[in-house]
Amino acid sequence: MLKHHKYYVFLIGLYICLVSFPARAQITSTQKTNLISYLEQLEREFNIKFSYADEDLRLLQITVPDTNSLPEIIEDLRKKTLLNITKLDERYFAISKPNFVDICAIVVDNFENNTIMNATVEVLGNNISQITDLEGRFYLKEVPRNANIAIKHLGFKTKYLTVEELTGSNPCKTILMSPNYQQLEEVVVYQFLTTGITKKPDASIELDSDKFGILPGLIEPDVLQTIQALPGIKSVDETVSDINVRGGTNDQNLVLWDGIKMYHSGHFFGLISAFNPYLIEKVNIIKNGTSVQYGDGVSSVINISTRNNITDSFVGGAGFNLLSGDIYGHLPLSEKVSVQFSGRRSTTDFINTPTYNRFFDKVFQDSEVKDNDNSTNDENIVRNEDFYFYDFTGKLLYDISENQKVRISFINTNNHLRYTEKTDDRTATSLLDQANLSFGGSLESIWNSKWSTHLNLYYTSYNMDSQNIPSESQQLFQSNQVLEKAVKLNTNYKLGNGLNWLNGYQLNEVGITNFTQVSQPPYKSNIKGVILTHSLFSELDYESKNKKLIARGGLRLNYIKNLKTFKTFEKIILEPRLNINYALTDDIKTELLGEFKSQTTNQIIDLEQNFLGIEKRRWILSDDDILPITKSKQISLGLNYDKNTLYVGIEGFYKKVDGISTATQGFQNQDQFSGEIGKYDVSGIEFLINKKTATYSTWFSYAYNTNNYTFENITPSKFPNNLDIKHTITFAGTYTYKNFRMGLGANYHTGKPYTKPQEGNNSIILNVFPNKINYEEPNSSRLPAYLRADASVIYNFKIGTGIKSSVGASVLNILNKKNILNTYYRVDDQNEIETVEQISLGITPNFSFRMSF
Template structure:
């Protein structure tokens, strides 16, 4: 019994202790009472009356004040509620809402309640905004009671509150923000050759110059040189302004710079790209399966886009090589405005370097003539040249708000040449001025999360002035001018998470003038044409949720009207396009591409002897008589495999191009002056295998092309295309070690076709005036195979905290292989056949130094 009694006593004490603890716990939690009920209680206890609006106080709850005096109670209530209580006399009081309130809060993330510093807290409709401190706290004073508050931070959903929502019982409210969880779409991209070159899911190739690594022979990320490292793309004459994509001529490439069509793309007669790579953000190359938003370019699209983001800090750079010096910069003007600029100027008119000598020899090698297998003695030949080039670009970027952005761009490209050749008996002078001036503007608008639009306008002017003075009496003047104005509107609507619908309209007005004046024999010509093109296009894009399927298909409708007074015509052309990509497995993907395209601008290739070997091309318009609209059809099937940094790609294609002329193909045979209309078709296979690791990349590419002309009015009707290069191989590799980058590679291809004079006793036809060469069948002979090896080296280092520098060196044709790029024939003043062999670049060194800050 005593023992049980002890237990009973312990239980009683424990029960009393718990009651006491609960009582203290309840006392520590303040009791909230409705304000309106407490006001009624005050009226009874202190014999007073309060006047107020029910809606102002009905929802407010308070902690009962502990003070006993009415004055102290009212002061406490004002502090708790933010209400203003005014005494009218000893009995009557008014209670009203204060129009201005003070706010305080802690911004936290809603998962673990961690505070969020540097969140923006803004009072909408005013200029009042603050940033939360290191503890996530903020204070706002004198905020209108009816104001709305917005709180935002990167990575969190923006929240909107009214000033009245802030709890008055908590002196500093805790405000949780929800983390944004965004499911990123899988991007199927193959990176090959070097960093910055990617194959996208739609089969296009993108080049990011800012991430560009190194390629053999290149010490700068030259846009048009870089794409020639890809299968199916080459230049048979080693230039950047004559790029042949799948057997097409250069004028069949649509080159865009910030949405502006460019009619000039090179310096130094095409040996150097005219586009500054250091403000170029991305270059997109499309060989097939083109989106319907692009017109022209029956062989390819090369879309060059400069940096498109408003920068908050200044970036820039400068450098030089053995041909030119350049500078560029991106200058922030305000939080939403910045300006980009670049400029490059050659040193060729006051410094002669080994690089300049090699380039000049290649451009002016028409003086190296063999006559009846006897070498002409040119020991008395002297030459004087004054040659320089420059290019300038600028871009203004203005973000009106988060949904609308304006961009204004301009580019000016210029080449000038004054070349003189003098012998004891002769003097010749060639003058050549070539420039391109373009202005463009765009407005990008994101109207809703689903609907956006892009408006683009531009004006471009290309001008070529050439003069060839053989003697005072015999002179030739030529002018070629292109004026183009364009408007393009693209709209994009996301039907759902997998389906996208794009529509648009494009208007182009292109005018081209060709003037020719010959003093002896007297001849004058002035031909001008204007074409107006209206285009409507619509396209659907589909991407499956698991990214196994990508599909894009659409139609472009072109209404083309030639406004030429004596040869007016119009045409309606329908162009379907298709792009399909399917992932058979995670590593193996197949693509099917097809397109119809057309273009109304082409280039006449003047004979090289007109300007002592300085080739020049003149733009002309289709007129439905001497030159129809050029149209193409293309289909391709490809398969791509990538695993463990190994990429293997195989693609077969067929392309047919109609509406070509012997004048636009550069014929150098009996048919070069006839201007016959025909077509060509090319079928081929492109293969690439590339092993790309962190420190090295090595690749082998092979291209097979079978390219034939078809001309009904020529004999024979079918013969090899001037660009029929059957086999092309490239083997190259790059290696990166810390700050060193090295590239070494070799290019091999079979020789291009050319036409020889007929063998026998009558190679010259003297029955005509002037006499003409009797040629064998067109392109029945082939040049010797082509082989060139290149190397490059770049070393990067820092100068200070913000300045980076690099030194580079390259050698083109390090084996000094004497490649023949073209062979053609002509009659001299003695009515004898001359053989002109145009050779490739010899050993061509170059060095560069750059600083970026």
């Protein structure tokens, strides 16, 4: 009985505690509760009364104050709810809503959790608006409490909410905005290798410079360096001016900048991109399945687009690295007009940095010329170089109305070199100037909900002037000029749900002049050609209701006429294109791509030994005789798995390219001057596995290619392509920790083919002038395998209100491995064979500092 008595006493005591202190227990809760329910608890707890209108307080939720003091509770409620709470006497309080309140919030992208600056915040029905700052924040004073707010930003769905929802937000409330994806632009792989790289349903890859994360060896979003991280794209000579896509040469890539065709893409002889990345908005890379609106580029399309929207506030930045300094800005002139500008210039002509020295050593490799028996380096040679580069861009943006927009762009790039070698008895000088100047304009019009048009015009000019002036013997002067004018009209009509019809017309006129003058023996040549191309194209885009099937198919008709050559010609070429993407499941998708393409411009490659180690490439036109129109056929089949944080993709392809010449392929053997016409076919497999989270991304890629030439008049007629890289492997990773971004990776590929001289006494063909080397079969030998490891790190910080800054450091080839990029041979004055080896970049550090505002 005693035990039961104690048990009852305990229960009674517990019941008294619960009854006596229910309000107190709830007051100290940290969970949100309805304001009216909480006021009723306060009335019971403190024996007070609140007078209010139920409709004013019914929807309000609060976090219960962590205090037992009534005055502190009342003050906390005033701050959190922005209500007027008036004490009438010791027991009664009156509560009412003020007519005007102050509100603040931070606007954030709900996809990558990035703040959104320059979003328009408008109080509907009132003349009150504001633009979010660099942190995505806005703060409005004296806003009507019963008003509604609209938050707008291009690329995001408009967000509507009431002022009441933001009332009492302390700290400022976070507002999430959803990206506004249009039809046929749905992103399948949101993060591909690093942030800012996405794979689209048509299998193209898109780079977003604003969201770009980090890649090993890169501290700035260099466009043409970045795309080399993608499977199937590489440069066998470590340059951006010689990018090889699926075994093709660089001149087989169509590079567009704001719709303008670019004939020059590199600074410092191709080691860095000529395009300032900080005004670039999107870069689209297409390896196959190209839309019919694009001509040229039998290997790929690299479409670079600068920022295309008018901002309400000034955006700009500046920075420098160990090669150059740059500045850029986007300046609004009115609600409908704004201008963009950028400028970059090298510091190479007045500051020698470790980065410059490594780049210089790679470009000028005379010290790598070796005799078979001993070194022939002349220690008495004094070398002087005057080298610099620069680029300028500008853009005018004018919105005539919401449905009509005018854009005018220009770009100017320049490289200048004067290189001199002096000894006691001779002086040799090489001069090289490369300049590109382009202008373009576009008019985008939306005529109704179904029909829109895009008109684009451009003029582009490229000039390369070179001189090789030794102290004695032959002097060489060369000039290469390209002039192109074009007009293009696209029309897009929505036939129905998920079905769009693209039609268009394009007119291109391209003229190329090649001038050559030799002093001994006297020789002069001035060859000019002009080709006019009319193109009609039509294409259907389809997306099923369940979005499982996305398909695009079309036909491009080219009428090509050569106007100013000894032999005029006319050609009609049909180019069908196909692009199909089908979702087998939510996570597994397959893609079938195919295309026919053609191009009339190619580059011939001058031998390095003719220009003191400096390579020159000159553009030429097809003439249907010495050089036919280059045509390609390609088909590929891919399978992709993408779920949560894992992406796995595999793609097989076959490509055949006809109408190539030994002069455009960079031959350095017995066939380099033959001018034979042939073809190449390449087949391969590209594999990528990518594990990605919010803080790290790691990937492994592998590519296998078999790339062979066929030249009927060469023995043997079939042999490996100069760009036949059998195996390519990349293993890399990036990591983000707070304000730090780090990247580390390694690249490996098997050696490319080259041709050795025959051994023994038959290595040189005598009794001819000049003496010639007797080679083995073409490309019957291979260079050693290539291996390079790179690292980079970037730290972001603020140096003031509204000013973001970053410092970055990178090291290319951290193992300092001497990879042989190319080997060729020549006969010296003693009738002996010299071996010339081009070596890769050595260990190359770089550093950058940037500010944006």
